[in-house]
Amino acid sequence: MPRFVPMTLALALTACAAVAHAQNYPSKPVKVIVPWPAAGSIDSAARITSQRLSTALGGAFVVDNRAGAAGTIGADLVAKAPADGYTLMVHSATHTANATTYPKLPYRTIEDFTPIAFISAQPAVLVAHPSLPVKTVRDFIALAKSRPGQINYASSGNGSSPHLAMALFTSSANINIVHVPYRGGPPAITSLLSGETQASIATLPNALPHVNAGRVRALGVTTAKRTLSAPNIPTIAESGLPGYEMNPWIALFGPAGLKRDLVDRLNGLVNKAVADPEVARTMVSQGLEPWSGTPEQLSTRMRTDLDKFAKLIKSIGVTNE
Secondary structure (H helix, E strand, C coil): CCHHHHHHHHHHHHHHHHHHHHHCCCCCCEEEEEECCCCCHHHHHHHHHHHHHHHCCCCEEHHHHHHCCHHHHHHEEEECCCCCEEEEEEEEEEHHHHHCCCCCCCCCCCCCCEEEEEEECCEEEEEEEECCCCCCHHHHHHHHHCCCCEEEEEECCCCHHHHHHHHHHHHHHCCCCCECCCCCHHHHHHHHHHCCCCEEEEEEHHHHHHHHHCCCEEEEEEECCCCCCCCCCCCHHHHHCCCCCCCCCCEEEEEEECHHHHHHHHHHHHHHHHHHHHHHHHHHHHHCEEEEEEEHHHHHHHHHHHHHHHHHHHHHCCCCC
């Protein structure tokens, strides 16, 4: 028998085992770690996606919120998990920003994760407490310039997407307002509602209920175009700061080394889910906008954002020691 036959047979058996694993998956509950608090936009995206994956694959995809340190605590758990598909993660563009804001991360942002699928865009909106005498972005900029260092703004954490969106806003508008970081979007909105802070760039799912109830005033969305979920709110660019745009993403990841056939299967199911009109309506009603793509496109976007956010973060001097 030729010497290469046993190796060929071994490779064939390995390939068959991988296919069998993907076809039998999941044979036990899958933990979907969300490194942010419950009730925020990332949590909403994770729960919508997990429910669809549970239905499609006939197994339980269970959301596990592990909030803290701008998503790094939960991300570390995923980075150290076995690459068997039973620990996944739904995270945001903040994942790439953390590579710069946290100089001593216990994991590697790119190398220790497997990109699987985009889930949605994460539009945000500049909101102000009703006590501020402003109705437009232009008004807000003028007020901030007349009161340097006197307006406090809330964010969901140092280096989070909302924080970076506001950092880009303040640097572009050349204004000086005070950053007050919180541990996630819901606590940040709570501080704004109470008047502890006077402004915030918050994700639409966190902000829209309070905008619609008149508890906070919406000045402009961060996207280049008006959003599907709030078409009556102008963009920041059209409301007073031309050229401004920030549109982070939410996506599904696994630990490094996840089998390609499983990645492709999950990617296809997530893309199918976000293309479903019912899912799209649910996402839009919660301030999210469906986003599909390949694992390679997600990987490329991560690397692009890592460079973009690094430049922004270094220019404003944000660090988390």
